Amino acid sequence: MPDITQRYSPLHLVFAFLGGIVLLFIVAPIAGMYLHTSFGSAMEALGSEDVRDSIWLSLWVSMAGTVLFSFLAIPLAYLLARKTFPFKNLVNALIDIPLVIPHSAAGIAVLGILTRDSLLGKTGEFLGIRFVGHPAGIMMAMAFVSIPFLINAARDGFAAVPVRLEQVGLTLGASPWRVFRTISLPLAWRPILTGFILMWARGMSEFGAVVIIAYNPQTAPVLIFERFTSYGLKYAVPAATLFVSVCLLIFILLRIVRRKG
Numbered sequence: 001m002p003d004i005t006q007r008y009s010p011l012h013l014v015f016a017f018l019g020g021i022v023l024l025f026i027v028a029p030i031a032g033m034y035l036h037t038s039f040g041s042a043m044e045a046l047g048s049e050d051v052r053d054s055i056w057l058s059l060w061v062s063m064a065g066t067v068l069f070s071f072l073a074i075p076l077a078y079l080l081a082r083k084t085f086p087f088k089n090l091v092n093a094l095i096d097i098p099l100v101i102p103h104s105a106a107g108i109a110v111l112g113i114l115t116r117d118s119l120l121g122k123t124g125e126f127l128g129i130r131f132v133g134h135p136a137g138i139m140m141a142m143a144f145v146s147i148p149f150l151i152n153a154a155r156d157g158f159a160a161v162p163v164r165l166e167q168v169g170l171t172l173g174a175s176p177w178r179v180f181r182t183i184s185l186p187l188a189w190r191p192i193l194t195g196f197i198l199m200w201a202r203g204m205s206e207f208g209a210v211v212i213i214a215y216n217p218q219t220a221p222v223l224i225f226e227r228f229t230s231y232g233l234k235y236a237v238p239a240a241t242l243f244v245s246v247c248l249l250i251f252i253l254l255r256i257v258r259r260k261g
Helices: 010-035 039-047 049-082 088-095 103-114 119-127 135-159 163-171 176-187 189-204 208-213 220-231 233-260
Strands: none
Touching: 010 233, 039 049, 039 233, 049 088, 049 135, 049 176, 049 189, 049 220, 049 233, 088 135, 103 119, 103 135, 103 208, 135 189, 135 208, 163 176, 176 189, 189 233, 208 220, 220 233
């Protein structure tokens, strides 16, 4: 029997050519950005306190939102993978809504529940938490547009775990919580980690929703946009290149950890 993974037919070569165009489309803009950034301008961007603060803000706020909402998203993903209940298809559709609405509209929607007149806004004020113009509000905007990635990945991961393994655990006297903690979660951890990485990365790069909630303090995408509109492309590229470099480095490290695991 011929090894289809090793032999290339004319059709496969055509597919490889088309795929190469796609890869070039992805790589070329990023490579061009690096080629148009001199070492001096990159060091100047790195030495800017505003640039460093904006990148750090993007990193930690997105990570905080991902960790916080994972305690809500992962249990929901498990229910969607394992249980049948009324309007389940509707719930799955609702989860994907943030992926299809415009980002500026997402920011307006989130702002509507964070103002001081809203229930969440009043609760935050009572607890001493401000949302609008504050990292807490930025975290909410980031989480809103990115949480579908974690839920969908975790749901697919749990769905791939054989149900019979969980049933055996229950039969042997383990509680549902212990079965989830010792069987379901460990076996589905790889897709969950993928969703975790995607949610973090997506939130970290968000601009449209974030800028509605908080123009200041500035995340990296907002700062890059301000530099572009105020001073032009030449001034914005070094900051963008530095931010992309940090994102790529973190993304590669997390992918290596996932693969080794």
